[in-house]
Every structure is written in structure tokens, then in C-alpha cells.
Amino acid sequence: MKTEEVTAEVAAKLIPIYIMGKKYDVPESLTIMKAMEYAGYKYIRGCGCRGGVCGACATVYRKPGDYKIYTGLACQTVVEPEMYLTQLPFYPANRAVYDFAELEGKPEDVFELYPELFRCVACNACTKVCPMDVEVLDYISALKRGDIKAAAEISFDCIQCGLCASRCFAEMPQYHIGQLARRLNGAYLTPRAEHLKTMVANIEAERFKEGLDSLKAMDTDTLKETYQDREMEPATAGEDWAPKDNTYL
Amino acid sequence: MKLSYYPGCTLKTKAKNLEVSALAAFDALGVEYEEMQRWNCCGAVFSLADDDLIHMVAPVRDLVRAKEAGSDTVVTLCSMCYNTLARANDLMKNDKEKRNTINDFMDEEPDYAGELRVVHFLNYLRDDIGWDKVKAAVKNPLTGMKLAPYYGCTLLRPKEVAIDSPDSPVLLNEFIEALGGEITDFAHANTCCGSYQVLGNPEAALKVSYDILTDASANGADALVLTCPLCDYNLGRRQDAMLKKYEGAKDMPVLYFTQLLAVALGLPVETCHFELNRNSTIELLQSRNLLEKVPA
Amino acid sequence: MPLIISRRTSDEKFREKVLELSGEEFMKCFQCGTCSGSCPMTEHLDAFPRKVMALLQLGQIDALNEINTPWVCASCHTCMVRCPRGVDITKVMEALRLTKLRQNVNHIEPSNLQPEEIIDLPQIAMVSGFRKMTS
Numbered sequence: 001m002k003t004e005e006v007t008a009e010v011a012a013k014l015i016p017i018y019i020m021g022k023k024y025d026v027p028e029s030l031t032i033m034k035a036m037e038y039a040g041y042k043y044i045r046g047c048g049c050r051g052g053v054c055g056a057c058a059t060v061y062r063k064p065g066d067y068k069i070y071t072g073l074a075c076q077t078v079v080e081p082e083m084y085l086t087q088l089p090f091y092p093a094n095r096a097v098y099d100f101a102e103l104e105g106k107p108e109d110v111f112e113l114y115p116e117l118f119r120c121v122a123c124n125a126c127t128k129v130c131p132m133d134v135e136v137l138d139y140i141s142a143l144k145r146g147d148i149k150a151a152a153e154i155s156f157d158c159i160q161c162g163l164c165a166s167r168c169f170a171e172m173p174q175y176h177i178g179q180l181a182r183r184l185n186g187a188y189l190t191p192r193a194e195h196l197k198t199m200v201a202n203i204e205a206e207r208f209k210e211g212l213d214s215l216k217a218m219d220t221d222t223l224k225e226t227y228q229d230r231e232m233e234p235a236t237a238g239e240d241w242a243p244k245d246n247t248y249l
Numbered sequence: 250m251k252l253s254y255y256p257g258c259t260l261k262t263k264a265k266n267l268e269v270s271a272l273a274a275f276d277a278l279g280v281e282y283e284e285m286q287r288w289n290c291c292g293a294v295f296s297l298a299d300d301d302l303i304h305m306v307a308p309v310r311d312l313v314r315a316k317e318a319g320s321d322t323v324v325t326l327c328s329m330c331y332n333t334l335a336r337a338n339d340l341m342k343n344d345k346e347k348r349n350t351i352n353d354f355m356d357e358e359p360d361y362a363g364e365l366r367v368v369h370f371l372n373y374l375r376d377d378i379g380w381d382k383v384k385a386a387v388k389n390p391l392t393g394m395k396l397a398p399y400y401g402c403t404l405l406r407p408k409e410v411a412i413d414s415p416d417s418p419v420l421l422n423e424f425i426e427a428l429g430g431e432i433t434d435f436a437h438a439n440t441c442c443g444s445y446q447v448l449g450n451p452e453a454a455l456k457v458s459y460d461i462l463t464d465a466s467a468n469g470a471d472a473l474v475l476t477c478p479l480c481d482y483n484l485g486r487r488q489d490a491m492l493k494k495y496e497g498a499k500d501m502p503v504l505y506f507t508q509l510l511a512v513a514l515g516l517p518v519e520t521c522h523f524e525l526n527r528n529s530t531i532e533l534l535q536s537r538n539l540l541e542k543v544p545a
Numbered sequence: 546m547p548l549i550i551s552r553r554t555s556d557e558k559f560r561e562k563v564l565e566l567s568g569e570e571f572m573k574c575f576q577c578g579t580c581s582g583s584c585p586m587t588e589h590l591d592a593f594p595r596k597v598m599a600l601l602q603l604g605q606i607d608a609l610n611e612i613n614t615p616w617v618c619a620s621c622h623t624c625m626v627r628c629p630r631g632v633d634i635t636k637v638m639e640a641l642r643l644t645k646l647r648q649n650v651n652h653i654e655p656s657n658l659q660p661e662e663i664i665d666l667p668q669i670a671m672v673s674g675f676r677k678m679t680s
Contacts, residue, residue: 107262108664111671115655115663118671119679122289122307124357141289144668146262169303258668293673294620297639299568304676329669406622407633415626441585441621447666448674449653450617453589457619460585479669486665 046089055159093173105188119170152185388515390429
């Protein structure tokens with residue numbers, strides 16, 4: 001029996017791209033990462049989550065007739081005709097060695113570990129190159145003036161790809177500095193959940209033991225009944241509503 | 250006239266005493282201002298190389314921010330920031346080629362051509378508020394306080410941005426008079442404190458600062474009046490090193506002109522953050538009954 | 546210091562470089578010495594500003610490489626506001642610093658600052674110090 005060969009009428013259109021200077025024709029709908037694999041490259045570095053959050057596949061590229069430097073994550077960026085690209089899977093960046101427990105959450109912690117912070121000339125190359133649109137200059141500026149909290153908030157989306165450090169005029173490792181700021185903010189500056197401490201103490205003091213034990217001891221029918229008869233906060237209850245049984249409050 | 254306030258990197262932490270007292274004085278004198286949004290460090294020193302444009306980017310970016318906010322004037326409290334911003338402003342106003350290159354480079358920002366006016370709070374007080382208005386607002390005249398006006402470098406040099414005569418300045422003198430204080434003139438009033446050489450050649454910076462303080466003290470000053478956080482470090486904090494190194498060195502109270510202003514205007518002592526000043530400064534003010542209580 | 550002034554010791558390229566970097570006509574200097582009289586740092590200098598200008602005019606790059614003057618200069622601008630020839634000596638000092646710094650050589654090393662120093666220094670000191678003395 002003859003099998004009919006079905007050829008797809010609309011094959012993916014091939015476009016030329018340049019990977020590290022060498023020309024390849026790749027399907028136009030692919031991401032840079034898929035296009036490189038299509039071209040025969042096998043990833044052992046420069047590839048990670050394939051989902052835009054790990055920072056392994058930082059890519060730098062240019063477009064024809066355009067002097068600008070463009071960046072993107074290879075796993076997220078779709079190829080364009082004549083794209084002229086390379087990956088930057090790693091850029092050496094000075095990472096200070098420190099014992100976090102010895103820090104105090106003060107701006108001087110950052111200054112001491114990264115004095116090169118003060119070499120920043122606000123050229124903004126870091127912000128321009130960030131594939132996650134993080135306002136790198138803004139968080140570096142915040143740290144210079146001692147505002148760890150603002151730096152932590154502004155740098156939140158950083159995925160540590162290293163492109164900022166690769167372009168830095170002052171040779172700073174912005175992403176390491178930002179990470180230190182976020183760690184200091186989390187450990188020392190964000191408000192503590194005091195009610196959590198209280199709840200944990202209550203649990204350890206076996207305050208809920210009796211109630212839980214009695215529930216565990218019930219048979220299925222009584223459990224269902226108890227559940228259906230439970231007291232619920234009415235939808236229209238005011239701020240001052242309280243349950244009749246306040247044993248576990 | 251919409252006033253854009255540019256703090257500078259040190260004023261939120263180590264020079265809080267300069268900022269908080271100044272902003273309280275702004276309010277008391279009815280000065281409307283807005284802190285610049287998204288400001289970055291101006292670089293503190295103006296780059297002097299003829300071909301260097303990258304170091305202009307930081308101060309120009311701040312001027313752009315002020316312009317974006319609809320301001321026509323930028324006011325600073327730090328003398329070094331004043332000098333850097335004013336010189337960068339002049340460059341953008343007068344040098345067409347450099348202006349175009351810088352604007353082209355900063356393609357993510359709107360173009361800037363030196364449209365704004367840059368002032369230091371001192372010349373703003375003199376020119377826009379006026380000494381009469383300041384005098385009228387004084388509640389605690391600094392009677393009997395012998396104050397040595399220390400100008401430093403960056404308010405007076407180079408001539409293009411000088412807010413007063415480089416060699417015969419009177420501005421701080423007029424300020425002290427308006428607050429009811431007495432002026433102690435001394436030869437080193439506009440001699441450099443050593444500036445950034447506190448990093449490169451700390452012995453040299455220590456010696457020039459020591460010479461300034463000794464001169465003020467020899468002329469009978471009760472305290473030195475400052476306008477710049479780096480001067481405050483060299484002439485204030487480093488006095489501990491001076492007292493160790495130089496026999497006969499005396500502890501001299503130093504304070505910012507804005508702290509004096511806040512005290513004279515009768516503003517709450519918390520606005521002055523005297524905990525960041527030398528103990529001798531606090532003791533001096535207490536002894537003249539200019540502080541109601543010692544700050545914690 | 547004894548100087549041998551000849552075509553061999555006079556570096557024309559160096560003089561042109563400093564002229565370019567500073568944009569200042571230092572050949573106009575007529576050695577009046579007002580700058581030396583104004584400089585607050587003279588006590589700590591190998592050569593006063595006037596001498597530096599003389600050495601520069603004679604293209605004495607080797608002698609200039611030995612002296613500490615540009616590295617002790619605090620850019621206070623007192624010399625230039627008083628110079629009767631209108632030479633911006635501060636810019637000349639900056640140019641002399643840059644002939645070294647632009648070879649990617651730092652005069653002070655940020656990473657060598659002691660923790661106690663960094664904690665005590667105001668940000669303005671580090672910003673200005675690094676701008677003037679690092680590449």
C-alpha cells in the first residue's frame with residue numbers, strides 16, 4: 001500500500017543568523033537557544049532553566065546597520081534576521097568573602113566588602129545591558145547613599161547573569177553587591193513576623209493539643225457533623241466580631 | 250521657581266546633621282522644595298581633563314532629573330556637589346560639541362543644555378531669601394558666639410562658579426552676622442582642608458587641617474562653621490588623630506552652617522543631629538544655653 | 546636635583562600629551578612662583594608647583610615621574626585663581642596624574658583600604674579619592 005507523503009505546505013521560514021561570527025540558517029520562530037541547538041551546538045554551559053529565571057544564557061547581539069548593543073536571555077529571545085550574537089555564560093566578577101553572621105545590616109557592611117562601589121561614574125551601561133530591565137544604576141546609587149532597603153527592592157528581578165559586571169566602567173560586580181543588599185535587607189531590615197514567633201510558642205506549649213486530639217479521635221460521621229455545624233464568621237461581620245468559643249484564639 | 254533639592258551621597262547617613270537641619274530651616278523660612286527623584290552620586294569632584302566626558306555624565310544626569318521634574322533651580326547643601334553640578338551645568342551650557350556628545354551618549358535621557366540654575370544653600374540664602382528675612386526669623390540670636398567662617402575651596406574656586414570672591418569672601422560672615430553671632434576672621438578661612446587627600450596622603454591632609462584649626466583657635470574662635478561633609482571629616486572627625494599627633498593641639502567645636510541656622514531659628518534640637526558632631530560642639534552650645542537638653 | 550636638559554631628555558610627545566589632556570597653554574608660565582606661594586600642600590611636596598611647570602615646559606618626563614606633587618595635590622584651585630598668566634595649573638596636575646592612571650595603573654587601591662578606615666570615612670571621601678587617584 002502506498003503511503004502518501006505529506007509535505008507541510010508551510011515550512012518554517014529559514015533566516016540567517018550569525019553565531020560567534022559564523023552564519024547559520026535557522027527557522028525564524030526559534031529562540032536563540034533552540035536556534036543554536038538547531039545549528040548543531042550542544043550546551044554544556046550557558047544553559048539552565050530554559051525558563052528565563054536562572055541567568056545562565058545571557059546573550060549579547062547586534063543588528064545589521066545598528067551600532068547598539070542588544071542583550072537578552074537566549075531561552076527567551078526569538079531570533080531575528082541577520083542577528084549577530086554571542087553568549088556570555090560567565091563573566092568574572094569579584095565576589096567578596098564574608099561571614100554573614102558577622103554583618104550588622106548597616107551600609108558600612110557593603111562599603112567594606114565592596115569599596116569599588118565608589119568608583120561608579122553613573123554611566124548607566126549596567127542598566128542598558130540588563131536583560132531583566134533592572135534599574136541597576138538606581139540600586140547602586142541607593143547603596144552609595146546608604147539605602148539598603150531601596151537597593152534590595154530595585155534589584156529584586158536580578159537573575160545574576162553577569163552582563164552588568166561585563167560592561168561596568170568602574171569594574172564593579174553589581175549583581176554580587178545587589179545580592180548582598182538583598183540578604184542584608186531580609187536578615188536585618190525587614191520587619192520580623194512577631195505573631196509567627198508567638199504562634200510557634202503556642203504550638204510548642206501544646207495549646208492546640210486537646211482540640212486536635214479530639215478531632216483525631218472522632219469517627220467520620222461525627223467529624224462531618226462537627227464540620228458542618230462549625231461556627232463561621234459571617235460575610236458581613238464587622239471588625240469586632242468574635243466567635244462564641246474563643247478557646248483557641 | 251520650583252526648587253529641586255539635591256542631597257548628595259553622604260547627606261543621608263554620615264552628614265545627616267547637615268541635611269535634617271537644613272530641611273527644617275527650609276520649612277521655617279518658607280522655602281518650597283522637592284528632593285530630586287532617582288538622583289545619583291554627582292561624583293564629588295569635577296573632572297579636569299579636556300577630553301573626559303564620561304565623568305560629566307553623573308552630574309548631568311542629575312540636572313536632567315531636575316529638568317524632568319519641571320524645576321528651574323537645583324539647590325545643594327554640600328559644597329563639593331555644588332561645585333561639580335555647577336561646572337557640569339556650565340559645560341552643557343557653553344560647550345556645544347561636548348554637549349552634543351554627552352546628550353547623544355545619554356540616549357536614554359532627554360537632552361539637556363544647561364537650562365537650570367545651580368545654587369548652594371548659602372548663596373540662595375543671600376540672593377533669594379535675603380539676610381533681612383533671615384534676621385527677622387531668628388529667635389535665638391547667637392550673641393557672644395565667636396564663630397570662625399570656614400569657606401573651604403569649592404564654593405569659591407574657580408571664578409566661574411564662585412558664589413563669592415575667591416580671596417575676599419564675605420558670604421559666611423554676613424550669614425553669621427544675620428544670626429547675631431560674632432565673626433572671628435582668620436587667614437586660613439579659604440585654605441583647603443586637604444579634601445580627598447585624606448585617602449591618598451592622610452598625613453598631609455591632617456597637617457593642613459591642623460593648621461586651619463590652630464589659626465582659628467589662635468584668633469579666639471569658639472567654633473568653626475563649615476559647609477561641606479569632607480571638610481567636616483578632615484576638620485572635625487580627624488581632630489582625634491590631631492590631638493594624638495600634635496602637642497598643644499586643642500579640641501575645637503565644628504558645626505555646619507545649617508545647624509547654626511536651625512539653632513538660631515529656634516528649631517527643635519533633634520533636627521540638628523548633634524550626636525554626629527564632636528562632644529566639644531555639644532558642650533559649647535549647652536554652655537551658651539542654646540540647647541535645651543543634651544541629645545541622646 | 547641636577548637636570549640634564551638636552552634633546553635626549555626632553556620628551557616632546559609627553560609635552561603634547563599633557564597639553565592635550567589639560568587643554569592648558571602651560572608654555573605661557575613665566576615662573577613667577579605665585580602658585581607655589583599659594584599651595585597649601587608645599588610642606589609635603591617633592592617639588593613645588595612652579596618647579597613642576599618648569600620641568601613640564603622642558604619636557605622632563607623622567608624627573609616628573611619621580612616627584613609626588615600631582616599625587617599630593619588636593620585640587621584646591623588656589624594656584625589657578627591667582628596665576629597671572631591664567632594657566633589652570635589644577636588641570637595640568639590632573640593631566641599629569643592621568644598620564645599614569647590612563648595606563649590602567651591605580652595610585653591608591655580600593656581593595657587595600659582597611660575596614661576600619663572604610664567604616665569611618667564619609668562616602669564623599671571615597672568617591673572623590675577614587676575619582677582622582679584610580680584609573
